Amino acid sequence: MGFFDNQPDIQHIPEGRIEGIAKVTGSGKYAAEYKVNNQCYGVLVGSSVAAGTIKSISLDDAKQVAGVIDILTHQHKPFVPGFADEAKIKEAHFGLPIFYTDKIYFKGQPIAMVIAETLEEATYAASLVSADYTIDKANVDFDKSHPGIAASNTGKERGSLDSWSNVPYVTEAEYTIQNEVHNPMEMHATIAQWTSDDKLKLYDKNQGVNNVQRTFAKLWNIPTGNIEVISEFVGGGFGSGLRVWPHTFATIMAARQVKRPVKLMLTRPQMFLLVGYRPASWQKIKIGADSNGQFAGIWHIAKHSTSVYENFEDGITRITRMVYKFSNLKTESAIVPLNLSAPTWMRGPGDCTGAFAVECAIDELSYQLKQDPVELRLKNLAIEKDPENGKTWSTNFLNEGIQKGATMINWKNRQPVPGQETDGDWKIGYGMAVGMWGAGRGKAGASIKMQRDGTITVRTAMTDIGTGTGTAMQNIAHDFTGISKNNIKVELGNSNLPPAPSQGGSTGLSSISGAVVATCEALKQKLAGYASLQNDVYKDALAKDILLSDTGISYKANFISYASLWEKNNLDLVEAEASSGPGEERQKFSFCSSAAHFCRVRVHSKTGKVKIDKMVCVVDGGKIVNEKAAANQVSGAAAGGIGMALMEEQPVDTRYGSLVGNDLAGYHFAVNADSPIVEVAFINKPDVNINPTGSKGLGEVGIIGSAAAIANAIYNATGKRLRNLPITPDKILQA
Template structure:
């Protein structure tokens, strides 16, 4: 293969195409449900039809007699899962409480809870037999109405146990200090539940290779975390559980938790002694694998007449299930984004008879930003100030919550670049005054932030006989192009063409890495790639002898099948010869990288600002987002193409959040009416406007040695309020409940 040509000879920063792109577009990539195992059988789940109560009886006889059926498993005949008897560690994320124990007893906690699994030799036969299972219930009154139960919101248990928990009540300056301001605003904001609808449905193939050895091909975002969870459930050594997730067909957080359908498949595989494939239906995706929880928020804000914030109070109630406490950081941005001397936040959760929520892209922060950034826009309007100018007057040069300097912050550069690109100068201060025919035109903006997090990871690097380098780490790739970024980082570190580097991931037997979530993969795993490449060069340097003694690692290169020096073209050693000195074996290192102590001294965040241009039809209330500009301060941009795609994807996800997506519950039955992609609307091509992306692209080496800060979350945080604020600017109508559908504007 011809070596790739890179801009300026550097891989990092180049618009390199995805290393796995051809596999994906040709169908050669193998996803969790596509592995062909001998004697594979199929499983289909049966869900409850009540929201609360008990199973009085469950008749499986007809299903068991159906053609091709191998087993029908319920709480009556299910083998016991050893870990179900143990209490969950109260500090174990993402929830406090007892996760749903599938087929454990006769209790029903939510509508469509798995109550049986049917296993047959074909999917069609399993599906037919599942329809033959008949259940009688002892139903109890259920509570699924958020508004009717809002007063029951409570402080999360983790906050009660830990005074330093970010979920605790927070006051800076005077409690509710906004009340002393000459200009005040109080408003309530509601956000309906959003459901995870990636292209690939949740799927698993479970295979007991021996009574004490389990392999799963699973759609997850954390192969190591899944390995630990299943090992604990089944009382197995971790090394006896293997998790494979080489390709993941899109995920926004629902793969960060292990769900009942996975354990159901593992139970079915144990009962039948066959590999079992279980793929959720689209309807089951709405009930069994988490969602962004519905929230109610209240923001009270006070400012001086010249536009200086006096105080902000931000209250939030988020829903959770009756059996687990799910929490998120909905009020975090309010504590640190603006220079308000008095800030108070209150976070509560509300347990209902529904399934447990889970993180969804921009978890908590995206929801909280809708309320905060809408309120900022409303206050700017009250003060007759341009919303951009209002934000600039309250810009923070240090973190007011932690009282620490920022590691880096280039939000003002984002403001300037975005305003120029969207044509902010065309925005009218008086809403409803800019018009094109029947369409009202408006402009809005919203700011986002997310922690520049970094964890601990290991990477194995192997120099092979052909001069290529193999890298392995147990991370995953849910879509951002992880493998591509790691190859680019390694290419620059080794002075080697990207075509000579292979990065393997998604396998729990590889060196440990955290889940792909929280915008931290490049920060964490990329740092380990850099460290492993450095150690590999140092090992070669020792084999190379005097010609390379004393050279700094960044001066060593592996190009052209030779160990070389950037500073001395004459210094060369054949990699083949160096391999011979290593007893003819591949030269291999496994290296760990972890954060330093800079996190104790600096506050580390990525920042974004999103600008939206909208048109609202004056008669029908139809909203069209006609242009978006998304600007990010995310440190070093490893790949302009894949990073840009993340920002575009976040913008489109934010359009869905603002205008389309909202699950509707029929409280009579405690069941969602929006249960498929016909009734639950997600943005399609016609809803996606041109999205222009701008990156500051200045490194933050306090976060990690590559200088990256994370993009995935800030790509969506702030988009929904930008659109809501643009709609207000177009129409003069302030809508505080998402999604903003035409009926709310007529």
């Protein structure tokens, strides 16, 4: 597999990412980099209108281009059982029924796919495809549309609004966030190859090969095992690879149509259109407290955009119900259909958006109360029990995270009155916020192959989207076997390997860690079975008492070499496989990961420029299996928070439904110059109930709350409360 193919001969592999050498030498292949014999190329053609119906498509000029093999449209495509009629399309819940509808739902929607011998020929021919439409009125204006959509209850109301109507301190405000786009480094790409009439091989960028496998098995009505999906190296996802997108389906149809392997790679502008985004949102928060700062109640209303052809619910108000002790709580939400492509999950989905409003509102309340924002949060945290269901938190060390973060940022230097600290033209301020995420775990499988020389390969279908999953698997296998890391290899990202959940939602390591532990135990027991034929003491050996090394197996000081085991039992290879998942602990406890965000900012009084001077993030992620990779995850997420707070937005031309600046020149996100070296710290206390390693996911909490901390720091620096993201210099100057 790619993690170890063509590795240079290095005697002492440096400590770090297990796939690092493959990545920096180029031997690790991403989806678009595989070479498949007789491969041709596909290029999508997008609609030029935002709403309507296709009357006709002109293909004659495109077909004259040398090298063009075929062109897919809604009038010319292979039969797909799962799209056989309107009822089946609805039943499939796939989203956009690409090439199986003449309806146009958004500008840029694929209406054709040119297939040619070379990418250049396909690209040129695609530029010659045109269409006539019956044009309908399109609506892409979220700001004008959301007031007309009524919100409905989300979750059970606690207490009542009336019971805190007379509290002395109340803050009520509205908050908005613009569309934000994932923009992973690697573009989405697919190579589809039908190896027989009912067998399909896919090289595809995604965050879950088994999800892709299941989706297309259902649509094509073929056995799941007949589809092999390979996604060994993924250049970032941030949620964009969690679902199966129409361009992958189109590539499979194209390969079926021309009876050859077809490669499709999206362009950067197409990435803004076809693989989701964080939807624009509007929120209203009303929060109250008594004179001691005890929260009396909260009312949170949230609305966000979705597409007209698919309803997407981001769950913005979920975090409001998790973190604090609100005896009175009401949450409402609504989705607003627009003629835009479908949004999807983006790092810290829902909670990231909701935390911005909630944590800014709490900050505003703290100034009304004249109480320290740190102390106000500490006295209102729901540390012992989940306020939503009353279950005891298995572990929740958010209070310790807040206290540690305050020390690291020198919170004592913060001025309680805004606008008091200056350095020339720069105003200096401190801000903080918190984030929380439900710590999930799914059922996952893993296997181990052990060679005669004692080296092992740990295998799973789970992808590694850059989070360090492979390295964590190596570390866990080392800890639970005793075999040195240099003798542990990893294979992942292939649907032929033991099944595992998608890599996303901070559940990857929490899920696969249990499977790796279970497989290590299975390997120990299998080896002990062979060893018992040489020494009876191994007959009653338990996995926890068995120790493996690079040369053999030990139990109660009884050592047997692998060479002896292999020879006596006539072995060439030893294999073990196991799976692990959540159990009764989910009925007893609630599980969460959390983070405390602190920052110090400088705001230029003449230009409105914001500089993040210092940023601290303290995370409760259970036991940290790989501290370097974990810190990288958190600092990267915090940088995403900087982008969210200060620069990221995808404008839409409300006249024509076009995206504006949908490339890396027009869409601004945080780069190294915008971010300090984020100071990351971990509580590093295992959660013994969640899985055998005690580790909890932490990929989301690094961004949840970070934008709010920055906005709160800007207020502390300037006295200007800015509630609409991104907070650009013009907004600061005009406030």
